[in-house]
Amino acid sequence: MKLSCELAWLGGEAAERDVLLEISGDQLVAVTPGAPTDDAYRLSGLTLPGLANAHSHAFQRALRGRTHAGEGSFWTWREQMYELATTLDPDSCFALSRAAFGEMALAGITCVGEFHYLHHAPDGTPYDDPNAMGRAVLAAARAAGLRCTLLDACYLHGGIERFRDRDAAAWAERVDMLAERGPARVGAAIHSVRAVDPDAARVVAEWAAGKPLHAHVSEQPKENEDTLARHGRTPTALLADAGALGANFTAIHATHLTEEDVALLGGSTVCLCPTTERDLADGIGAMRRLVDAGASLSLGSDSHALIDLFEEARAVELDERLASGERGRHDSAALLRAASADGHASLGWPDAGRIEPGGRADLVTVSLESVRLAGTAPENALDSVVFAATATDVRHVLVDGNEVVVDGTHRGIDAVSALDETVRKVWA
Amino acid sequence: MKLSCELAWLGGEAAERDVLLEISGDQLVAVTPGAPTDDAYRLSGLTLPGLANAHSHAFQRALRGRTHAGEGSFWTWREQMYELATTLDPDSCFALSRAAFGEMALAGITCVGEFHYLHHAPDGTPYDDPNAMGRAVLAAARAAGLRCTLLDACYLHGGIERFRDRDAAAWAERVDMLAERGPARVGAAIHSVRAVDPDAARVVAEWAAGKPLHAHVSEQPKENEDTLARHGRTPTALLADAGALGANFTAIHATHLTEEDVALLGGSTVCLCPTTERDLADGIGAMRRLVDAGASLSLGSDSHALIDLFEEARAVELDERLASGERGRHDSAALLRAASADGHASLGWPDAGRIEPGGRADLVTVSLESVRLAGTAPENALDSVVFAATATDVRHVLVDGNEVVVDGTHRGIDAVSALDETVRKVWA
Numbered sequence: 001m002k003l004s005c006e007l008a009w010l011g012g013e014a015a016e017r018d019v020l021l022e023i024s025g026d027q028l029v030a031v032t033p034g035a036p037t038d039d040a041y042r043l044s045g046l047t048l049p050g051l052a053n054a055h056s057h058a059f060q061r062a063l064r065g066r067t068h069a070g071e072g073s074f075w076t077w078r079e080q081m082y083e084l085a086t087t088l089d090p091d092s093c094f095a096l097s098r099a100a101f102g103e104m105a106l107a108g109i110t111c112v113g114e115f116h117y118l119h120h121a122p123d124g125t126p127y128d129d130p131n132a133m134g135r136a137v138l139a140a141a142r143a144a145g146l147r148c149t150l151l152d153a154c155y156l157h158g159g160i161e162r163f164r165d166r167d168a169a170a171w172a173e174r175v176d177m178l179a180e181r182g183p184a185r186v187g188a189a190i191h192s193v194r195a196v197d198p199d200a201a202r203v204v205a206e207w208a209a210g211k212p213l214h215a216h217v218s219e220q221p222k223e224n225e226d227t228l229a230r231h232g233r234t235p236t237a238l239l240a241d242a243g244a245l246g247a248n249f250t251a252i253h254a255t256h257l258t259e260e261d262v263a264l265l266g267g268s269t270v271c272l273c274p275t276t277e278r279d280l281a282d283g284i285g286a287m288r289r290l291v292d293a294g295a296s297l298s299l300g301s302d303s304h305a306l307i308d309l310f311e312e313a314r315a316v317e318l319d320e321r322l323a324s325g326e327r328g329r330h331d332s333a334a335l336l337r338a339a340s341a342d343g344h345a346s347l348g349w350p351d352a353g354r355i356e357p358g359g360r361a362d363l364v365t366v367s368l369e370s371v372r373l374a375g376t377a378p379e380n381a382l383d384s385v386v387f388a389a390t391a392t393d394v395r396h397v398l399v400d401g402n403e404v405v406v407d408g409t410h411r412g413i414d415a416v417s418a419l420d421e422t423v424r425k426v427w428a
Numbered sequence: 429m430k431l432s433c434e435l436a437w438l439g440g441e442a443a444e445r446d447v448l449l450e451i452s453g454d455q456l457v458a459v460t461p462g463a464p465t466d467d468a469y470r471l472s473g474l475t476l477p478g479l480a481n482a483h484s485h486a487f488q489r490a491l492r493g494r495t496h497a498g499e500g501s502f503w504t505w506r507e508q509m510y511e512l513a514t515t516l517d518p519d520s521c522f523a524l525s526r527a528a529f530g531e532m533a534l535a536g537i538t539c540v541g542e543f544h545y546l547h548h549a550p551d552g553t554p555y556d557d558p559n560a561m562g563r564a565v566l567a568a569a570r571a572a573g574l575r576c577t578l579l580d581a582c583y584l585h586g587g588i589e590r591f592r593d594r595d596a597a598a599w600a601e602r603v604d605m606l607a608e609r610g611p612a613r614v615g616a617a618i619h620s621v622r623a624v625d626p627d628a629a630r631v632v633a634e635w636a637a638g639k640p641l642h643a644h645v646s647e648q649p650k651e652n653e654d655t656l657a658r659h660g661r662t663p664t665a666l667l668a669d670a671g672a673l674g675a676n677f678t679a680i681h682a683t684h685l686t687e688e689d690v691a692l693l694g695g696s697t698v699c700l701c702p703t704t705e706r707d708l709a710d711g712i713g714a715m716r717r718l719v720d721a722g723a724s725l726s727l728g729s730d731s732h733a734l735i736d737l738f739e740e741a742r743a744v745e746l747d748e749r750l751a752s753g754e755r756g757r758h759d760s761a762a763l764l765r766a767a768s769a770d771g772h773a774s775l776g777w778p779d780a781g782r783i784e785p786g787g788r789a790d791l792v793t794v795s796l797e798s799v800r801l802a803g804t805a806p807e808n809a810l811d812s813v814v815f816a817a818t819a820t821d822v823r824h825v826l827v828d829g830n831e832v833v834v835d836g837t838h839r840g841i842d843a844v845s846a847l848d849e850t851v852r853k854v855w856a
Contacts (some may be wrong), residue, residue, distance in 0.1 A: 065804055065812030071756025103799040221753075279815075281749035306800070306816060321709035322747065325649075328499025370820075371531040372734070374844045375851025376493055384493030387707075388734060392798075392820045416802045423803025 001401070002040035003363070005047040007381050008033070010355050011341075013333050015046055015381045023361045026400035031357055043365045043396060046381045048336065049353045050110025050362025050399060051309045052343025054271045055214070055252050055300025058114055058137065059088055061100035062423045064304060074220050074280045081303075082160050086122050087426055093118060094136040094143075096422045101144035102415030103307050106408070107391035108364035110399040112146050113300070113347045115189050115214060115252070117153040117163045119174070124161030131178045145404035145412055149347040151214045152178060153189035154196050154204045163191070168203035175207070185348045187212030190244060193227050193235040201242035208248065212348045214271070215239060217251040219282050224256055236261035250298060250346045253277060255285040262286060266294035269346040272338075273302035274315030284323040287316050287330065297334075298343040308391040313339045332386040361401040366393045429829070430468035431791070433475040435809050436461070438783050439769075441761050443474055443809045451789045454828035459785055471793045471824060474809045476764065477781045478538025478790025478827065479737045480771025482699045483642070483680050483728025486542055486565065487516055489528035490851045492732060502648050502708045509731075510588050514550050515854050521546060522564040522571075524850040529572035530843030531735050534836070535819035536792035538827045540574050541728070541775045543617050543642060543680070545581040545591045547602070552589030559606045573832035573840055577775040579642045580606065581617035582624050582632045591619070596631035603635070613776045615640030618672060621655050621663040629670035640676055640776040642699070643667060646689070647681040647710050664689035678726060678774045681705060683713040690714060694722035697774040700766075701730035702743030712751040715744050715758065725762075726771040736819040741767045760814040789829040794821045 001023040008019035016033035020040060023029065060081060067080045088096070097114075104112055118133050120126050129135065134150055141148030154171040155163040165171040178186050188208035190196045192215065196204065205213060218224055218235050227235050236257065239245060250269040255277060257265070270290050277283065280303070291297065299312040313335040320329050341353035352360040366385050368376045370393055376384040385393075397405035404411060429451040436447035444461035448468060451457065488509060495508045516524070525542075532540055546561050548554050557563065562578055569576030582599040583591040593599040606614050616636035618624045620643065624632065633641060646652055646663050655663050664685065667673060678697040683705060685693070698718050705711065708731070719725065727740040741763040748757050769781035780788040794813050796804045798821055804812040813821075825833035832839060 062803065064816055065801070065808045073753070073755060077755070099802075103802075106799055278746040278750055279755075281753050281755050283753060284750055318706040319750065322706055322712055322750070325501070325709050325711060327501060327505070327707075327709050369844055371534055371843045371847060372819075373493070374527075374531075374847035375490065377852065377855070380493045388492055390818050390820065391800075392818065415799050416797055419799060419802035424805065427805070 003043055004037050004040035005043045006045060007378055008047040008355055009336060009382060011333070014379055017378055019047070021355070021363070023401055026361050028355065028357055028359045028361050031355055045365050045367040045369070045395060046385050047363055047365045048108070049340040049355050049359070050364055051108045051339050052111045052113070052298065052347060052353055053104055053109045053301055053309065054113045054250065054298035054343040054346050055273055055302050056112050056114050057303060058097035058100040058140070059084065059093060059118065061103070061304040061419070062096060062426050074282065077280055084426065085118055085162070086160060088118060090127065090132040090136040092422070092426060093133055094140050095418070096426060097137050097140035098143045098413065099415060099418035099422045100304060101141050101146050102410055102413040102418055105145050105397055105404050106394060106410055106415060107307050107309060108394040108397055109309060110146060110362040110364070110397065111148070111344055111347055111349060111352060112141060113149045113151055113214070114141070115151045115153055117155045117191055119165065120162045122162050124164060130174050134178055143412070145399050145402065147349065147399065149185040149187050149212055150178070151187045151189040151212060153191045154200060155191040156197065156200055157195050159195060168200035172203060172207045187214065187348055189213070190215040190239065192216040192223070193238050194223060198231070198238055198242055201239060201244060205242050205244040211248065212250065212346060213244060213248050214250045214252055215244060217254045218256045218261070219253040221256050234258055234261050236264050240264045252300070253282065253285070254290070255282050257286055262289050262293050265290060269296040269298050269342065271298040271300050271346065272312070272316055273300045274312050274319055275306045276302035278315070278319070279303065279305040284319045287320050291330070296342045296346070297338040298346040299339050309339045310386065310389045310391065314387050332382045335386050336382070361398055363396070363398040364394055365396040367395045431471055432465050432468040433471045434473060435806055436475040436783055437764060437810060439761070441759070442807055445806055447475070449783070451829055454789050456783065456785055456787045456789050459783055473793050473795040473797070473823065474813055475791055475793045476536070477768040477783050477787070478792055479536045479767050480539045480541070480726065480775055480781055481532055481537045481729055481737065482541045482678065482726035482771040482774050483701055483730050484540050484542050485731060486525040486528040486568070487512065487521060487546065489531070489732040489847070490524060490854050502710065505708055512854065513546055513590070514588060516546060518555065518560040518564040520850070520854060521561055522568050523846070524854060525565050525568035526571045526841065527843060527846035527850045528732060529569050529574050530838055530841040530846055533573050533825055533832050534822060534838055534843060535735050535737060536822040536825055537737060538574060538790040538792070538825065539576070539772055539775055539777060539780060540569060541577045541579055541642070543579045543581055545583045545619055547593065548590045550590050552592060558602050562606055571840070573827050573830065575777065575827065577613040577615050577640055578606070579615045579617040579640060581619045582628060583619040584628055585623050585625065587623060596628035600631060600635045615642065615776055617641070618643040618667065620644040620651070621666050622651060626659070626666055626670055629667060629672060633670050633672040636676065638676065640678065640774060641672060642678045642680055643672060645679040645682045646684045649684050652684055662686055662689050664692050668692045680728070681710065681713070682718070683710050685714055690717050690721050693718060697724040697726050697770065699726040699728050699774065700740070700744055701728045702740050702747055703734045704730035706743070706747070707731065707733040712747045715748050719758070724770045724774070725766040726774040727767050737767045738814065738817045738819065742815050760810045763814050764810070789826055791824070791826040792822055793824040795823045
């Protein structure tokens, strides 16, 4: 397959013009800028590598518009989330996840990291297949045309029954049974230092050697206070002691960090979820300091208050402007790297998120023919898209060489109907 | 004309169902909830009153994507804005403003407050008609189907030549000549306490008796520091001394306020421009404290980094969550009032922004048939729209009884082409 991109971002500071892409199977085999041709399908607008949604709880899509105007805090919101979590079974989890993943595909997301903790039946009893819920999520991603890394979360203390395995060994035994198959990958998660004690965290970190390992870290000041009171260490320091940190590790949120925490995370990835952090009143993290310390950034839509990685990307810069009073702390190329290559890498797909020979054939084409982006010139296309595009501007999405979205329409799913039906059903 | 709204917001905490609207000329004459009928044109989705964009510098639409990724601060951004401001003449000002107002109409904005300071030729010489630029803006709004309040700004010190009138008396003489005509209104603006000295501010405030009077106030800490150093008072206190504050006064931004400032603004309106304040690294204001002190809120897209009043509305709540760590400081109905009735009132149209008998026939219908809003139930439609809609979800817009946008298309303007042409032209 040959595609001719009006503009494409190949990783530099600006977009290249007339980029000819040659694809064989699920791979890009040739990438040639400045090669105008009539002998290829034309992609008008700006073509980007596939976007990675590095932190998702798909079922929380059903909370949109139902809790986001609420009062209270992160902690009262969590009670509503638990209420929803109690209602799902493998079938409804599949249906709701498939619909949410359909919305993601339409937003240009080609791979999702599902941080999964809905393991057992509502009363805590394992299903006949103890991975029935995880398999439902993986099947949902396949049905929606996305790659998925299932980050199976160890959750031992607190929360509700269905989140919890008996102990870390039982967690490992269950996850071992969740064989990798198809275009999916299984990684591990330490839900948080609230839910996983230090000894258990060490077991999970050992299991995860060579695989993606994610953990919620310091989303709220109270988590830090409780952890300090109980263990005399910050959550980051506890995870470092457990051997969790390093190149395969992704800290989710990492909003409230000490200087020592920032230094410890320098060799890891930090996944920012700005629309969720704003919705849940978490606060503004130390994104620039983390980058300076050597951390990579990735992005997630997390609770799906919105699903729009352009909004997540610009919010990294814009929220830090609000906190610092300074502009230009993260440039557009850096923000797009977080949304693409660095996100895919944090999910265990280092060959995705780059438009280069040998890269996975994941492509996202953003139309510039909207009132939001009209007036864009080739030399500022990258900035326009990062700072003004919305998910609705995505026209075409290719995942592993397959056309998943064409002209703004998902080829396999009617995502609007699917969302309408499944969301209404879980609240009925 | 009879319209049957699937859902309509009549000012309460939730939307009403099957609302029958009867319109005669530019007025709503009857509003009947719970009146299903086949005898009227059906508006599917949620119908809102017309939205008011209470603070606009239309020409700055040409900056989108060209400065928003930049480094530096508010003050360096301002240099780029001055560069653009120098290039425009009445014809290009008309063309660019018409295109920007077309984008606003598509976003559900039925009235714009244009804070206008591009008065004279680039070297400061008055045009033959000294209001040629202001008239160009008013004509542009008419061409795009919007009502406009031209807030003619007195600008005496600093800035560039074309902003400045000789003195406040010369400003008043010029603005007197700008007769009100058609569906437009002329109000006054004190550009800022940087640009207008206290004696001149008093002249403007006196001229503006009974008309809308706006002023940029305390957008940046440096403005406060400079004003304190020079006058020993805060900008708000200076404006209070000049007799500017009161029911007809709107403070734009009001981001960095003392407790005394907050109390002084209690009888006025504060216009928040959250996407611009985030873009320019201004900081997060004291929105809740202002409301508690008795201030009304309105919203503006200001520099047009984006034109989306849903994003402006939710940002009032969400940015304050980031600063406070608490949710639920402004509910959806309050945020929508700022975007509609309170915005129109701050522009001198107290009969607009309300779906009620006697109100102006301004209507905005938001489709719920997108992936963003799918799953919305009637009882949470208001929250869904405020917290998840984007400008692209606006399907129909009625301004003073005229259909300006139908099925997402502007009936009078091809806004995409108009923006493409005019923005490229000013940078050519």
